């Protein structure tokens with residue numbers, strides 16, 4: 228039901244957004260051809276596109292051969308729409324591919340991870356170290372009763388143990404479900420519950436903005452509300468006091484450190500579940516996106532090698548995402564390690580203890596490839612270009628962007644102030660569901676256009692279609708769809724095949740509906756224009772309007788709530804909520820600021836601080852159509868301080884005046 232009304236709202240909202248997007252982007256005419264010097268050394272050459280087009284599945288088989296398989300596949304692709312199996316019959320171990328094989332090939336002394344803690348402590352982890360740590364962790368998990376097929380929730384800060392834990396799970400064939408450390412106990416509980424997790428791996432806490440921030444209390448709270456968790460494995464990171472449940476809780480240093488540092492791995496089926504990662508959809512309940520083994524690793528390794536032009540012997544790669552998001556899974560853990568990258572991993576926030584921290588780290592380790600998000604770039608723009616100018620960033624040679632459309636001004640700033648006016652920028656479009664990069668320029672091949680992700684990668688097929696599912700001509704706008712299966716595609720929503728079909732494969736039968744608006748320019752290049760459904764994108768994080776609304780109405784003072792994503796110069800979108808308070812809330816309380824602050828805190832507690840509304844407006848009514856559907860388009864006009872659009876379909880057209888008249892007093 229909720230999905231249906233969201234679908235109906237999608238076209239109105241999508242078109243509104245696209246009109247704006249189209250007119251802004253039509254004027255962008257700057258072009259950045261690759262330098263001859265870069266092209267000469269690039270991993271990617273133009274013929275990749277032709278090779279992939281000539282034999283798409285064969286091309287993917289060629290990419291899969293870059294991995295080490297214990298048993299070869301017998302069928303490259305089994306496609307029973309919308310269910311795909313890749314490299315059927317093949318067997319491999321992901322952890323072996325990401326770690327052991329590099330050590331066997333003589334690269335044990337190569338640094339895998341330069342880890343930097345927020346307080347300034349550091350750890351250097353070579354591939355040989357990583358192999359020992361992953362083996363010990365796998366042995367420890369086995370001792371704790373975790374076996375192949377069991378689900379393990381991971382709720383950790385950005386510390387190396389997060390990587391050890393993920394790879395140990397992969398080694399055992401125990402699918403992990405990483406939950407972002409910024410999510411609340413509630414969010415953790417619902418994810419533990421949905422996947423029936425048997426164990427949780429966490430820490431006492433992590434460092435954020437100069438202070439230890441606790442994680443264990445949220446785990447205690449979440450586990451108490453669920454029934455499947457038998458063991459909680461706890462890393463001591465901050466040394467803060469923690470409550471302890473005897474028999475259930477075990478310290479990492481007690482159990483992992485004493486394990487043997489070798490471990491015989493089993494090769495898993497190519498379609499064995501590797502992980503579940505929850506993401507927001509158009510309903511209040513997050514979806515458990517399921518990824519499997521062989522196809523996933525093939526695509527993340529392939530895209531990482533070509534799109535970032537990785538040279539494992541000389542590059543220092545840094546992806547600034549958190550491990551709790553898909554970017555951390557695919558482009559900190561699986562892709563880079565499968566490719567034997569040396570990488571930087573940083574625990575903390577970019578402005579702790581000062582606003583040059585990221586550049587200081589980049590200089591210290593000689594970072595050559597940097598992958599980050601537009602929201603961070605815009606924040607850096609606000610802080611000023613004199614900050615990156617204080618550091619030596621001359622080794623940087625490739626820059627990446629992910630998570631939301633990057634506006635051309637931020638793109639150009641990034642190139643000039645971080646990339647020395649020379650490093651190509653790859654604007655990579657993809658999703659939790661796609662597992663790996665899908666649409667992106669190839670550095671050394673593509674003439675770059677600021678603000679455009681440009682072309683589907685070799686082996687990927689995408690289209691922009693109109694309302695009826697027909698491809699739009701060049702110059703037209705519509706919805707982004709993916710019209711051929713790809714190796715790292717989601718294999719479903721955990722435990723809910725019906726929802727998988729309905730969410731992605733029913734808007735346009737037979738093709739994958741991404742939920743993004745897009746435009747094709749005169750050259751056929753793709754420009755992404757943002758979500759066309761009720762999913763907001765705040766600092767590159769997906770949050771559903773419905774999820775925030777249901778958090779708000781769970782507060783006893785709230786009768787009704789409507790949430791919209793309003794354009795925000797730094798975070799892309801900001802969450803703006805309109806609430807109607809219950810009749811029993813006293814007038815003086817209802818008009819005060821206190822209730823607004825209380826509701827903001829309430830949402831942060833229910834979902835996590837990333838979902839805390841930027842603004843909450845207490846209103847007497849919400850704009851509804853005659854059939855009772857809330858017209859978010861009008862609320863967005865208010866939130867973005869525009870003249871309110873067409874109100875003729877409202878059941879009561881005076882409502883918008885009532886809302887507008889409330890605005891000056893609202894917070």
Ligand code: WTA
Pocket residue numbers: 506552553554628629630631632633654655656657658659660680741742743755756757758764767768769
């Ligand atoms: C948006 C993050 C424009 C898009 C990897 C998508 C982008 C959603 C880009 C997925 C980009 C991601 N240009 N929009 N380069 N990259 N998006 O699942 O709306 O957290 O649907 O995956 O982010 O977000 P998710």
